[in-house]
Amino acid sequence: xSNVFTYLFTxxxxxxxxxxxKLGLKHACSYKNMVKKMKVKKNSAQFIFIFLGMLTxxxxxxxxxxxxxxxxxxxxxxxxxxxxxxxxxxSMLGLAFGQLIFGPLSDKCGRRKPLIVSMxxxxxxxxxxxxxxxxxxxxxxxxxxxxxxSGGIVIxxxxxxxxxxxxxxxxxxAIIGAINGIAPIAAPVLGGMMLxxxxxxxxxxxxxxxGLALLFCCFYFQESLSTQRRSSAKFNxxxxxxxxxxxxxxxxxxxxxxxxxxxxxxxxxxxxxFIIQNHYGYSALAFSLFFGVNAISIGIGAAFSAKMxxxxxxxxxxxxxxxxxxxxxxxxxxxxxxxxxxxxxLLILCFMLGMSFTVATTTAMDAxxxxxxxxxxxxxxLGFLFGSIVSPLVxxxxxxxxxxxxxxxxxxxxxxxxxxxxxxxK
Numbered sequence: 002x003s004n005v006f007t008y009l010f011t012x013x014x015x016x017x018x019x020x021x022x023k024l025g026l027k028h029a030c031s032y033k034n035m036v037k038k039m040k041v042k043k044n045s046a047q048f049i050f051i052f053l054g055m056l057t058x059x060x061x062x063x064x065x066x067x068x069x070x071x072x073x074x075x076x077x078x079x080x081x082x083x084x085x086x087x088x089x090x091x092s093m094l095g096l097a098f099g100q101l102i103f104g105p106l107s108d109k110c111g112r113r114k115p116l117i118v119s120m121x122x123x124x125x126x127x128x129x130x131x132x133x134x135x136x137x138x139x140x141x142x143x144x145x146x147x148x149x150x151s152g153g154i155v156i157x158x159x160x161x162x163x164x165x166x167x168x169x170x171x172x173x174x175a176i177i178g179a180i181n182g183i184a185p186i187a188a189p190v191l192g193g194m195m196l197x198x199x200x201x202x203x204x205x206x207x208x209x210x211x212g213l214a215l216l217f218c219c220f221y222f223q224e225s226l227s228t229q230r231r232s233s234a235k236f237n238x239x240x241x242x243x244x245x246x247x248x249x250x251x252x253x254x255x256x257x258x259x260x261x262x263x264x265x266x267x268x269x270x271x272x273x274x275f276i277i278q279n280h281y282g283y284s285a286l287a288f289s290l291f292f293g294v295n296a297i298s299i300g301i302g303a304a305f306s307a308k309m310x311x312x313x314x315x316x317x318x319x320x321x322x323x324x325x326x327x328x329x330x331x332x333x334x335x336x337x338x339x340x341x342x343x344x345x346x347l348l349i350l351c352f353m354l355g356m357s358f359t360v361a362t363t364t365a366m367d368a369x370x371x372x373x374x375x376x377x378x379x380x381x382x383l384g385f386l387f388g389s390i391v392s393p394l395v396x397x398x399x400x401x402x403x404x405x406x407x408x409x410x411x412x413x414x415x416x417x418x419x420x421x422x423x424x425x426x427k
Contacts, residue, residue: 095147
């Protein structure tokens with residue numbers, strides 16, 4: 002309201018400046034002070050943290066929350082299993098592609114406007130998903146929905162970079178990293194609970210409500226990127242920032258480290274339902290409990306990394322832990338190890354992944370503050386791209402062998418990227 006009042010009052014004030022002075026309004030000269038008082042107060046730190054947490058969890062919920070409903074959707078649309086799974090693939094591609102658009106745009110236009118556009122687009126596409134008449138239309142809308150949801154993911158990291166400096170940035174991104182690790186695991190569990198009560202359309206109604214809530218928060222959110230700090234490039238040049246960002250070796254290596262670590266997480270998500278339920282014979286409810294415990298482990302790992310003495314130490318510990326657990330799982334799975342060994346290794350692996358996410362994200366974003374939106378876009382896009390590649394690979398041939406191999410290869414590439422990146426932390 003105060004912004005509207007300022008807009009309406011300012012022209013009148015300027016035009017009648019002398020009149021105000023003649024009427025004895027001594028404070029008429031302090032026009033700037035009056036305008037400052039009319040401005041809306043800055044968002045509180047509590048609101049920023051909650052808002053960023055919601056935005057971060059948004060993307061994983063879009064891709065994973067409806068996973069338990071795939072069999073129901075196959076029956077509803079009367080189509081093949083592979084066609085239903087295309088909805089997941091296209092949403093991940095949309096999340097990757099959309100971040101490459103919204104990231105650079107947020108550097109040029111600020112964070113608030115692109116965020117509002119992305120949320121409006123999400124509400125529109127989700128509403129259409131609910132009433133999709135065919136699976137082909139549904140899959141197409143999932144791509145659009147992924148693009149829309151990507152705005153929240155990429156801009157949330159940029160807002161954190163705008164608002165916080167190195168140490169506080171690490172704490173903020175630790176929270177974001179924890180949520181980013183927990184959300185892909187917690188979303189299917191919540192989706193399974195909602196499915197029994199509401200059906201597959203009900204899950205998308207929940208997503209619609211979340212989208213509307215975030216849209217409301219976007220209007221309340223105050224711009225975090227000042228006009229002076231925005232990119233001065235023309236619209237046809239803003240994507241040239243990708244070259245500048247990729248030339249930053251520190252950013253590049255930590256982005257790759259983050260992406261390979263996320264590939265490990267997605268490989269785990271894709272294979273664990275079949276391993277726990279089909280191989281070990283546990284129920285869907287027990288599987289959900291395993292998922293939940295591992296999600297908590299990721300969150301604890303992300304929080305623990307922010308408490309360590311240095312980023313360098315946290316990175317070394319997490320990378321060693323990831324590789325040891327990956328090798329342990331590669332031998333444990335084909336040898337039919339007990340569920341205690343399997344889950345124990347996964348628990349430690351998830352903890353180490355949580356640490357890794359925080360260190361890599363913080364270091365990469367801190368290295369590219371001038372192009373935070375573009376940097377955040379590449380960071381997020383590569384993670385989802387790598388995840389979309391490894392997810393089907395764990396199902397090739399024997400899932401017990403394929404999963405172990407994928408984990409070991411991704412862990413080795415994580416270590417290689419981390420070693421290269423460590424040179425910039427010394």
